[in-house]
Amino acid sequence: MVSAKNEMRLFSGIAASPGIAVGRLRVVDRQSLAVEVCPVERDSVSSEIERLRTAIDQTRSELEAIRARLAEDTGSDHLFFIDTHLLIMCDDRLFSESAAIIEGSLINAEGALRRTLLKYREFFGGIEDAYLRERISDIEAVVERILLTLNGQVHEPICAEQGQTIVVAHDLAAADILQMENEGIIGMVTEAGGRTTHAAILARASRLPAVAGIDDVADPAYDNAPAILDGTTGRLIVHPDQATLRRYQKLKQRYEYDELAWLKSAALPPVTLDGHRLELRGNVEAPEEGQLVLSHGGEGIGLYRTEMLFMNRQEMPEEEEQYRVYSALQQAVSPHPLTIRTLDAGGDKLLAGTRLSVEQNPAMGVRAIRLALAMPDEFKKQLRAILRVSANGATRIMFPMISGVEELRRVRVLLDEAQKELAAASIPFDRAIQVGIMIEIPSAVTIADLLAKEADFFSIGTNDLIQYSLAIDRSNEHLANMYQPLHPAVLRSLRQVVEAAHEAGIPACICGEMAGDPFFLPILLGLGFDELSMNASSIPKVKQMVRRCSRERAAEIACACFSFATAAQVEEFLKTQIAIHFPTGRE
Ligand code: PEP
Numbered sequence: 001m002v003s004a005k006n007e008m009r010l011f012s013g014i015a016a017s018p019g020i021a022v023g024r025l026r027v028v029d030r031q032s033l034a035v036e037v038c039p040v041e042r043d044s045v046s047s048e049i050e051r052l053r054t055a056i057d058q059t060r061s062e063l064e065a066i067r068a069r070l071a072e073d074t075g076s077d078h079l080f081f082i083d084t085h086l087l088i089m090c091d092d093r094l095f096s097e098s099a100a101i102i103e104g105s106l107i108n109a110e111g112a113l114r115r116t117l118l119k120y121r122e123f124f125g126g127i128e129d130a131y132l133r134e135r136i137s138d139i140e141a142v143v144e145r146i147l148l149t150l151n152g153q154v155h156e157p158i159c160a161e162q163g164q165t166i167v168v169a170h171d172l173a174a175a176d177i178l179q180m181e182n183e184g185i186i187g188m189v190t191e192a193g194g195r196t197t198h199a200a201i202l203a204r205a206s207r208l209p210a211v212a213g214i215d216d217v218a219d220p221a222y223d224n225a226p227a228i229l230d231g232t233t234g235r236l237i238v239h240p241d242q243a244t245l246r247r248y249q250k251l252k253q254r255y256e257y258d259e260l261a262w263l264k265s266a267a268l269p270p271v272t273l274d275g276h277r278l279e280l281r282g283n284v285e286a287p288e289e290g291q292l293v294l295s296h297g298g299e300g301i302g303l304y305r306t307e308m309l310f311m312n313r314q315e316m317p318e319e320e321e322q323y324r325v326y327s328a329l330q331q332a333v334s335p336h337p338l339t340i341r342t343l344d345a346g347g348d349k350l351l352a353g354t355r356l357s358v359e360q361n362p363a364m365g366v367r368a369i370r371l372a373l374a375m376p377d378e379f380k381k382q383l384r385a386i387l388r389v390s391a392n393g394a395t396r397i398m399f400p401m402i403s404g405v406e407e408l409r410r411v412r413v414l415l416d417e418a419q420k421e422l423a424a425a426s427i428p429f430d431r432a433i434q435v436g437i438m439i440e441i442p443s444a445v446t447i448a449d450l451l452a453k454e455a456d457f458f459s460i461g462t463n464d465l466i467q468y469s470l471a472i473d474r475s476n477e478h479l480a481n482m483y484q485p486l487h488p489a490v491l492r493s494l495r496q497v498v499e500a501a502h503e504a505g506i507p508a509c510i511c512g513e514m515a516g517d518p519f520f521l522p523i524l525l526g527l528g529f530d531e532l533s534m535n536a537s538s539i540p541k542v543k544q545m546v547r548r549c550s551r552e553r554a555a556e557i558a559c560a561c562f563s564f565a566t567a568a569q570v571e572e573f574l575k576t577q578i579a580i581h582f583p584t585g586r587e
């Protein structure tokens with residue numbers, strides 16, 4: 001609840017899409033959609049089940065109509081998101097589980113649907129992998145549409161005042177955001193979600209500031225309240241006082257000015273003062289982000305997380321569908337290279353054809369490459385699709401969570417089989433495709449010299465490497481201050497990997513979040529990394545830092561960092577060095 005009328009209030013959440021918006025809140029109160037749960041007589045059960053069936057069919061038709069309209073208006077770029085919702089609707093479990101509740105508990109369709117949703121929420125809430133956990137928002141959006149249909153209501157588009165409105169909701173479906181485009185909305189805030197929801201991806205692709213994961217913010221009492229949204233730091237300030245407003249108006253101007261300057265200089269080469277070139281590429285989760293990477297000065301994709309294509313569906317995507325999606329991204333970034341990471345799902349829970357089992361410790365369970373190796377036929381579909389794309393332009397393949405040489409060899413056997421199958425069918429592919437591995441498990445660091453003999457490149461996933469090296473859950477906010485990229489153990493790991501790669505004559509890249517923070521650039525450049533891959537919005541800032549550094553100076557700084565025993569000491573030293581040698585590196 002709002003504490004006192006018009007009192008300034010600061011909320012903190014997850015920075016989902018950068019930028020600053022100053023406007024008024026429009027609270028979209030979809031979560032508290034009135035649902036009347038009432039009993040049904042035994043002899044009305046079949047008609048109640050029929051009512052549910054009709055509502056689901058009608059909702060599906062509505063979504064199909066929206067899809068057709070969007071296809072006409074905006075082309076096919078974002079239709080994938082609507083397709084996800086259509087696929088959920090086609091999954092008969094939503095209907096059959098709710099029908100069983102109507103029959104077993106003798107309650108109406110609305111109540112049964114809510115109960116089914118609660119069950120899914122509980123299940124998804126227990127998933128450790130943030131990406132998979134956030135997929136619940138798609139199911140919620142679909143259930144909400146069905147409930148509205150049952151209530152005889154229409155899913156209204158959000159009304160916005162041109163250039164003024166910051167939408168606040170418990171959650172926003174991708175369909176909402178697509179309908180929002182061109183409606184004057186300048187930012188969005190959600191209680192649910194994080195950086196990897198469809199909504200967040202679309203917000204970034206549309207350059208709309210967004211903050212997610214703020215509890216209890218979709219309060220109708222905030223409707224029309226003046227507010228500031230800072231998607232870069234993950235803050236929302238409601239009823240800002242004059243001083244705060246002035247400060248943010250300045251910050252907004254500065255951000256827009258910087259962004260313009262960054263975008264203007266985006267095309268400049270990522271070359272240091274002493275003429276050394278560092279490859280800067282983008283991390284993406286969907287093909288629509290490819291163009292964004294290029295416009296921010298990225299030269300290709302260093303990490304395409306393919307997971308999204310596999311989620312929320314009954315069947316695994318066929319080779320043909322994967323080929324189409326990967327090709328779309330490749331065409332968007334061509335002639336630059338596209339690095340496709342094979343499926344990195346956090347456990348087998350959400351994938352079609354696998355049981356919905358909950359692992360005791362999913363971060364160390366059947367995930368990523370282990371899951372792929374456990375379903376070789378499905379995995380080979382992905383390998384063939386990637387290989388086929390490689391015939392059309394520079395493509396690299398990358399395997400996640402490799403822990404040892406044996407595992408890599410098993411993967412290579414499957415890749416070899418996939419190549420033979422294509423060759424037998426006279427389907428073209430790049431026979432010299434670069435095969436890289438992610439280094440994100442401490443065992444892989446320790447044997448980096450052995451792995452380097454059997455891979456064409458390394459890409460360090462610092463997000464997981466830090467988590468596993470320090471035993472700190474990367475998504476646990478209570479341990480956030482112990483999640484230390486500058487921990488001496490992490491720095492030694494980075495050095496060991498880059499040295500092993502270069503010793504074997506292969507490039508060393510980083511695609512974890514650490515690569516996208518200009519503050520770490522002197523160390524990464526100084527250690528000798530060849531390529532950094534990051535979110536599109538970070539590329540111009542990192543590029544600016546590269547262009548301000550000399551590699552020689554960076555190497556001295558990196559070397560000196562190893563003389564400290566704690567992350568705090570390294571940070572202090574780095575701050576001082578940046579202030580002296582590369583001023584304006586970090587505020
Ligand atoms: C990483 O672990 O750093 C990485 C890039 O992979 P993900 O964040 O997808 O686990």
Ligand code: MG
Pocket residue numbers: 400440461463464
């Ligand atoms: Mg990882």
